[in-house]
Amino acid sequence: MSPEPDRDEWVTRLRSDSDDRDAAIEELRGIILRGLSRSLNHRYGGCLQAEDVVQDALLKILDSLDRFEGRSRFTTWAMTVATRVGISELRRKHCQDVSLDSLKPEDSMKIEVEDDEEASPAQRMDRKFLTQRLKDLISSELSGKQKIAVRALLEGMPVEEIASRTGSNRNAVYKLVHDARLKLREGFEQAGIVADDVTTIFA
Amino acid sequence: MPLSEEQIAKLLGMVAASEADCIDCDKCFDHLAEFAEAELTHREIPDAMKHIQVHLEQCPCCHDEFTALMTALRTLEGEVTSG
Numbered sequence: 098m099s100p101e102p103d104r105d106e107w108v109t110r111l112r113s114d115s116d117d118r119d120a121a122i123e124e125l126r127g128i129i130l131r132g133l134s135r136s137l138n139h140r141y142g143g144c145l146q147a148e149d150v151v152q153d154a155l156l157k158i159l160d161s162l163d164r165f166e167g168r169s170r171f172t173t174w175a176m177t178v179a180t181r182v183g184i185s186e187l188r189r190k191h192c193q194d195v196s197l198d199s200l201k202p203e204d205s206m207k208i209e210v211e212d213d214e215e216a217s218p219a220q221r222m223d224r225k226f227l228t229q230r231l232k233d234l235i236s237s238e239l240s241g242k243q244k245i246a247v248r249a250l251l252e253g254m255p256v257e258e259i260a261s262r263t264g265s266n267r268n269a270v271y272k273l274v275h276d277a278r279l280k281l282r283e284g285f286e287q288a289g290i291v292a293d294d295v296t297t298i299f300a
Numbered sequence: 301m302p303l304s305e306e307q308i309a310k311l312l313g314m315v316a317a318s319e320a321d322c323i324d325c326d327k328c329f330d331h332l333a334e335f336a337e338a339e340l341t342h343r344e345i346p347d348a349m350k351h352i353q354v355h356l357e358q359c360p361c362c363h364d365e366f367t368a369l370m371t372a373l374r375t376l377e378g379e380v381t382s383g
Contacts, residue, residue, distance in 0.1 A: 131379070132372030140368065169333035173373060177333040180369045209302040231308070251307040256325075256361045268324040271359055278318035285315065292316035299309040 107171035108162055122155065128172055129154055129179045137183050141191035150186050154179035185257060192258045197249055202241030205248040208232050220298075227290065227298050234284040243277040246270055321351075321358045328355045328362050336369055340377065 110121035133147035133154070158175045165174050210228045213221060235244065242263075249259045260270040285295055303311070335352045338345055345353055356363045 128376065132376055135375040136368040136372035140364075164330075168331075169337050172376070173337055174333040176372050176376075177329070177336065177369055180365055180372060181329065184365050184368055207302040208308065210305065210308065227312075228308075231312070247311070248303070250360075251303065251310055255364075256359070267361070268326055271325055271361070275318070275321060275358060278315050279320070281311075281315045282318050295312045295316040296309075299305070299312050 105167070107175075108165060111159060111162060122159075125158070125172075125175060126151060126155055129158075129175065132176050133179060133183050136180060137187060140184070141187040144190045145183070145187045147183070150183045151179075153186070154182040157182050188255045188258050189261075192254055195252075195254060195258075197245065197254075197259070197262050200245045200248055202244050206235045206239070206244045208235070223294070223298050227295070230285065230288050230290065231281070234281050238280040238284055239277050243273055246273050247277050250274055317357070319354060319358060321355050323351050323355050325355075325359060325362055328352055328359070329365075332362075332366060332369065336366065336373060339370065340373055 107121065107125070110117050111125070112118070113121075130147055130151045133151060137145060137147055137150075158178050161178055165171060208228060208231060210224070213224065216224065239247070246256075246259055246263070249262075250256065256270045256274065257267050259265075260267045263270070265273075282292070285291075331349060331352050335345070335349050337343075338349065356366050
């Protein structure tokens, strides 16, 4: 990161109407490009290059200058904005051919677990008990929307993409899934199943 | 199609790791830059920012963005220290 003696300097330059604005934009473009070139590499199948999103990222940064409150360096904040733009576009491209249309609430969280004949009788019983409890909890505690969102997440679809396909927003889908997790956890705890049991039985 | 055993294990892992989270993704984003700088300089995370840490542990999307951000910032930091 370059030294930034004056946090307001960037904002002043980027808001000016002189040649210095162009110079500041070009300088910022170089910083964003170098950062994104490394950070976007190999993510989501590497379906995007930093050059593809740097312009959108710059526009977003310039549009959002009012939201920079000086709690961090300007370049750190700008890179945070650019990262979200870049990752969002990566996710969109990566999931563009995936549809949620086939997911129906009634069978999106269907569970059919085969008996593990190589496990000990105690392990088989634990597994059967946990599986049945999980089925019961999914059926009684989760709404249709929660079932679809959780299944989509388990299929590898990011929350942001689930939101765009269900006409919702990222915060709402995150809350939907998070509430589902807490309900399931609470239901397990009420049945005397603690977190360690939950993870080890199906490890 | 039923959930695969791998998906069931992933779901159970998510359930076991779930904690109450008092903020959403937008609030996390608003404070991510300062949180990243604290991480980058190995400063202790102030109590006021502990909820960012909790959210990053709970939200795979924000965690993913934070990891990418740290990679970008470390790349730029490396340019300064090596140059």
